[in-house]
Amino acid sequence: GFDFGQLTKESLKKQELVMEELLHQFFPNSIALSAFKVVASIWLYGIDELIDDEFVREMYGVSKWGYHKLDYLSDSLTRQVSYHLLHEIGQMFVDYNKQDMGCSVFSIKNGSQFIIGRNFDFDAHEIFEKEKLLKWVFPDQGIPFVSVSWPGMVGSVTGVNKAGIYASINAAGSSDFGRIGTPTTLLLTKVLQRAPSIEAAIKTIEAAQTFITDIFVIADRKNGRVVAIEKSPSRFSVRELGSDQVVTNHLLTSIFQDDQTNSDRQTNLTTLKRYNRGLELLGLGKPFHIKTIASFLRDKKLVGNRQTYLGHKASINPLIASHSVIYQSASDTLFVNEGPNTAGKYFGYNLKASFENKRPILTSFIEKDMELSAQKIENVKRAVVLADEGISLVKTDCPMAGERLKLSKQKYPEHENVKLLEALVEKYCKKNLQKSSQLFKELIRSNPAYHNQSKRYQNEIN
8 A cells, every 4th residue: 555655646646636626516615514524424433344454554555645735634544545435425426416427338248258348437527537547456365456446546446356357336226225334446356356256256245234236247257257246235136147238327136126216217317328228239239359349338329329419428438437448358358448538549458467477468459439539528528617617607697608608619519518508598698588498499309318407408498
């Protein structure tokens, strides 16, 4: 942990400052922040007993390189532990604001061989895409592994170990409640470091106490078995992925069939739309090849092969992937996209050689997305930021909202948020109700990603 912190100290500082910024967005004044800290300390009391000592020691080593100007929030070690709860905290907010950050996984098989590709979608801040890194771990006790990670992170969200176990997590939701549990990212590290087989991985996950619902995709290079483990604080099931499959963010096994939260997420969020689009792609009968998976992960269309604007949250590639990864079992190669998102090259690492030599060994790569440039992605993201700023200003500062509309249109006028800002400006600033109603009807017909968006547009029509 000390070495990891030392190697990444500058990136760790940048990351901690972003964390501070995001915290103050949620709690903009000192009273609210103090209240949150009190509630959090009570809520999470006892969580230290559910985190393995070796992980705490590693976090302690990392904490020695923490940015100590943030000690007013808490000591550096407590902050490191708290960062490992971001996945849990983020999922708790999903069911309140009815918008998600979904991950999509593809598994295609050819006999006992498989190729798995996954987008880890997380758009809280661009730093999580720009500062990603490959963490190669050679523990004193356990199995060497590699994970796609961030500075200071002891936990894992995507990784492969020397024994050929692939492991990743997709967020999900159920009505089950757990006050505290082992952070899921630390549970995944435990799997990577200690599981020599898929059976051992399943047992490790089943035995753990967790406090949110997740889907674990686990694969074993030795026998070609791939499973999706659906785990909540009180329920557990294993779904065999015996053929070409897609995994998004809803639960499919029978024990969750009548779960209201799981049903609500399918109705209100994007998981079912991405799942159905993934099934369409798998049904195209493309060759069993890493480039096939790469094309799926880069797909920007909607169900029914419908064209849409770049960045649509119901597409497989909504331009928010913090990392995009492909694992090919036959060659034991892990491909990681350089970014931004899925647009850059996928660099392939020979894991057998890398673990033997204790350093990354590049073996091949997949070409960058020829349809999408880094500048185009930047334009889309900038347009969204400008549009969102305008939307927040439209009822209080029309000139400024109009300026944001002008600038966002210059960047990427096709985005739904830009069109929403235009409709709001017409209604509340220009008082042109006929024009605004027309624009809101067009928004409804444009396949909004979320159910609550359609309801909002309908309510705005005069």
